[in-house]
Amino acid sequence: MGHYHAVVWLDHREARVMHIARDKAAEALHVHATGSGHLLEHAKHIHHRAGARGGGHAPENPIYFDDVIAALGDAHDWLVIGPGMAKQEFMRHLKTRHPKLLERVVGVESADHPTDKQIAAHARAYFLRSDRMRPQLET
Numbered sequence: 001m002g003h004y005h006a007v008v009w010l011d012h013r014e015a016r017v018m019h020i021a022r023d024k025a026a027e028a029l030h031v032h033a034t035g036s037g038h039l040l041e042h043a044k045h046i047h048h049r050a051g052a053r054g055g056g057h058a059p060e061n062p063i064y065f066d067d068v069i070a071a072l073g074d075a076h077d078w079l080v081i082g083p084g085m086a087k088q089e090f091m092r093h094l095k096t097r098h099p100k101l102l103e104r105v106v107g108v109e110s111a112d113h114p115t116d117k118q119i120a121a122h123a124r125a126y127f128l129r130s131d132r133m134r135p136q137l138e139t
Contacts, residue, residue, distance in 0.1 A: 005021075005127045007119060007122075007126075008068055008071070008082075008090075010086050012084070013034070016116060017030075018119060018123065020127060026116070029071045065090050065093040068090065069101065079126055087108055091108060
């Protein structure tokens with residue numbers, strides 16, 4: 001999958017990873033947290049509960065995040081988007097367990113629940129702007 005750009009939309013239950021090429025349709029790879037033994041297999045939403053241990057937030061799932069990293073593959077630039085706190089937890093996971101991969105992240109943005117086509121369109125526009133502002137490396 002030697003694409004230069006990849007986008008990941010993620011929450012605590014699933015991630016959709018797309019490798020972006022200018023001339024090809026982006027195909028989504030789906031990574032499910034449940035496949036990694038995630039504690040929230042049947043949860044529909046994650047709500048904050050006052051007084052609950054850990055504040056009622058989803059526990060960190062390093063296996064899930066490692067699966068997402070594997071799906072991103074060797075793409076040079078990563079755009080991380082999603083609702084809630086999962087994207088920040090993913091970034092913390094990168095910082096603590098895979099610090100060399102942090103340099104691949106070119107942006108972290110909030111995004112509710114877009115379709116795969118909307119994710120791909122947003123990523124193409126983002127990378128077009130981003131590439132104009134940064135020098136490109138030879139691959």
